[in-house]
Amino acid sequence: MSDPRRLVPGTDSVLADPRIATAVRRLGRPLVKAAIEEAQRRARAGEIAPEDVVDAAVGHLPERACGLRPVINATGVLVHTNLGRAPLSDAARDAVLAACGCTDVEFDLAEGRRARRGRGALAALAEAVPDAGAVHVVNNNAAALLLCALALAQGREIVISRGELVEIGDGFRIPDLLASSGARLREVGTTNRTHARDYADAIGPDTGFLLKVHASNFHISGFTAAAEVTELAALGPPVVVDIGSGLLSPHPLLPQEPDATSALRAGAALVTASGDKLLGGPQAGLLLGEAGLVERLRRHPAARALRVDKLTLAALEATLRGPEPPVRTALAADESDLRERAARLVERLRAEGVPAEVLRTEAAVGGGGAPGVTLPSAAVGLPAPYGPLLRGGAVPVIGRLEHGRCLLDLRTVEPEQEQSVVEAVLAVRRSHTGDASVPPCT
Ligand SMILES: *Cc1c(COP(=O)(O)O)cnc(C)c1O
Numbered sequence: 001m002s003d004p005r006r007l008v009p010g011t012d013s014v015l016a017d018p019r020i021a022t023a024v025r026r027l028g029r030p031l032v033k034a035a036i037e038e039a040q041r042r043a044r045a046g047e048i049a050p051e052d053v054v055d056a057a058v059g060h061l062p063e064r065a066c067g068l069r070p071v072i073n074a075t076g077v078l079v080h081t082n083l084g085r086a087p088l089s090d091a092a093r094d095a096v097l098a099a100c101g102c103t104d105v106e107f108d109l110a111e112g113r114r115a116r117r118g119r120g121a122l123a124a125l126a127e128a129v130p131d132a133g134a135v136h137v138v139n140n141n142a143a144a145l146l147l148c149a150l151a152l153a154q155g156r157e158i159v160i161s162r163g164e165l166v167e168i169g170d171g172f173r174i175p176d177l178l179a180s181s182g183a184r185l186r187e188v189g190t191t192n193r194t195h196a197r198d199y200a201d202a203i204g205p206d207t208g209f210l211l212k213v214h215a216s217n218f219h220i221s222g223f224t225a226a227a228e229v230t231e232l233a234a235l236g237p238p239v240v241v242d243i244g245s246g247l248l249s250p251h252p253l254l255p256q257e258p259d260a261t262s263a264l265r266a267g268a269a270l271v272t273a274s275g276d277k278l279l280g281g282p283q284a285g286l287l288l289g290e291a292g293l294v295e296r297l298r299r300h301p302a303a304r305a306l307r308v309d310k311l312t313l314a315a316l317e318a319t320l321r322g323p324e325p326p327v328r329t330a331l332a333a334d335e336s337d338l339r340e341r342a343a344r345l346v347e348r349l350r351a352e353g354v355p356a357e358v359l360r361t362e363a364a365v366g367g368g369g370a371p372g373v374t375l376p377s378a379a380v381g382l383p384a385p386y387g388p389l390l391r392g393g394a395v396p397v398i399g400r401l402e403h404g405r406c407l408l409d410l411r412t413v414e415p416e417q418e419q420s421v422v423e424a425v426l427a428v429r430r431s432h433t434g435d436a437s438v439p440p441c442t
Contacts, residue, residue, distance in 0.1 A: 008044055009053050009054070011037070011040070014036045014054055015032075015036070020057060026065075027064070031062055035061045035062075036053075038056075038057070039052075039059075043056070071396040073412045074407075074409055075398055075400045075412060076363035076377055077367070077400075078327055078363065078375075079276075079278065079367030079369055081366075083398065085274075086279070086326070087325075088280075088281070088282065088315055088319070088325065089318065089326060090323075091319075091322030092281060092316075092318040092322065096314050096315050099314035103314075105118060118137065118308070118310075121313040124320035124321050125137065125286065127320075131260075131261050131264040133289060133292075133294070134291040135287065136298050137275075137285065137286060137287070137308050137312075137313070137316065138285040138303070138308060139285055140284065140285045141273055142177055142285070144273075145272055145285075147285075147287070147302060147306055148211075148240050149182075149208075150183075151302075152208045152209050152238065152293070152296070152297075153209055154182045155183070156207065156208035157186040157202075157207050158186065159202045159211065160185055160187060160211045160212075161189045161198070161227070162187050162191055163192060163194055163215070163220065164194075164211075164213040165213075168217070183208060184206075191220070192222065192224045193224060193226075196227040196231035196235070199227060203236060203237060208237070209238045210235065211240045212239065212242065214242060216245060216371065217371055228266065229263055229268050230266045233269075238269035239270075240270045240271075240272065244273065245277040245278040245279075245365075246273040246276075248260050250262060251331075257369060257370050257373075264288065269293055270287060270289035270297075271289055273286045275316055278327060278328075278331070279325075280325030280326065280328050282312045282316055284308055284316055285306075329414075330414075331365070333377075333411055338410045339358065339360075341410050341418070342379060342380050345408075346380055348422055349425055352426055354382070354425055354426070354429050354440075354441060355382070355439055355441045356425070357381045358378060359405070360376070360377075361379040361402070361407055362374035362375065362377060363375040363377040363411040375411060377410065377411040379407040379410060380408040380410070382399075382405065382406040383405070383406065383439060384406050385406075386399075386406040386428055387406040389428040390406070390408075390424055390428060393424045393427055397425075
């Protein structure tokens with residue numbers, strides 16, 4: 001018998017196949033070659049027949065030249081940092097696509113000369129918050145805070161309450177971020193109680209600004225007190241308010257969540273916020289406030305290092321001007337509608353032998369917004385082993401494990417994603433027929 005390794009087609013001959021040639025144009029040569037090499041390896045190992053190498057290589061091709069995989073967020077956590085926070089609206093996705101090539105991001109088409117970068121997004125933000133004298137956009141809220149510290153307090157002091165020295169996630173801490181600018185933190189008050197007079201006592205010739213940071217990922221209750229922005233604004237130095245979640249005006253369902261308009265009306269000189277939390281847009285840091293201060297931030301040398309790209313500007317403008325983004329739709333979703341959607345999905349799944357049930361659940365804002373607030377919701381409940389299997393599917397569906405069940409919470413699943421969820425669950429059921437850990441309906 002001849003050695004099967006001799007019969008395995010060489011890379012050049014596989015590359016000549018029209019399907020492979022198309023893939024090279026779409027994915028580039030290195031990724032396609034890796035898929036071919038994997039198919040050749042399997043043929044040499046005798047796992048596949050030599051004549052199946054092209055088919056196998058096609059099967060090993062990645063879907064795109066980027067390893068990031070779209071997933072369906074069925075966790076019930078509206079702003080999930082591990083899943084990339086806010087999903088963009090269709091309008092914002094379309095804007096990103098349009099901005100991918102060359103655009104007039106910094107060019108005046110009528111005059112044929114340089115124009116203000118991102119003027120469309122900045123105008124949309126200014127219109128959304130008329131109380132702001134001026135606005136600026138940077139890479140994220142952390143960048144917005146850093147720029148405030150660099151431009152207004154380098155070598156000077158930032159007065160901040162001990163109750164607001166927040167760790168935002170992945171080990172990053174706002175006090176360390178601020179100190180890295182060369183500003184000194186002047187901590188005042190205590191963990192649970194800080195009063196306006198504590199700030200007043202700390203103010204001196206070295207004060208750069210007073211900073212209020214929203215407790216966006218924790219909640220202190222009991223014997224507590226915090227100074228209001230109005231009280232701090234009366235003390236003299238500029239008050240910078242980090243509202244965190246990016247609500248531009250008050251939201252009726254989240255009365256405790258701070259918003260930019262209210263903070264400015266209360267006397268904040270500057271407000272900083274994220275673009276990809278409750279605003280529902282791309283990662284960005286929003287800066288809103290007094291025109292003179294915003295101009296100092298904009299002109300600081302570090303502003304260039306913190307600036308956003310054209311894709312962010314495009315998505316932000318479309319989020320502000322376009323239809324309601326998914327995070328806001330999810331926030332406003334009606335519980336009875338969610339139950340109906342869950343019931344319809346459960347019916348479809350049970351008809352295919354999946355032991356699904358409708359469960360009452362509590363969704364959360366998450367991602368640094370409205371800590372402790374729960375939103376009544378409905379989920380499709382599945383046996384726990386479905387959890388990891390759904391994560392491993394062609395379109396990963398990320399649920400949450402609760403009371404020994406895998407829950408797919410519909411508050412964070414867009415109606416357009418329901419078909420994909422059904423297909424993913426059925427694919428798990430099909431590929432595990434006879435597997436006792438993934439039981440059929442009884
Ligand atoms: C989320 C958050 C941040 C960090 O914002 P990024 O946009 O992730 O940089 C800072 N401050 C508060 C209060 C937050 O909630």
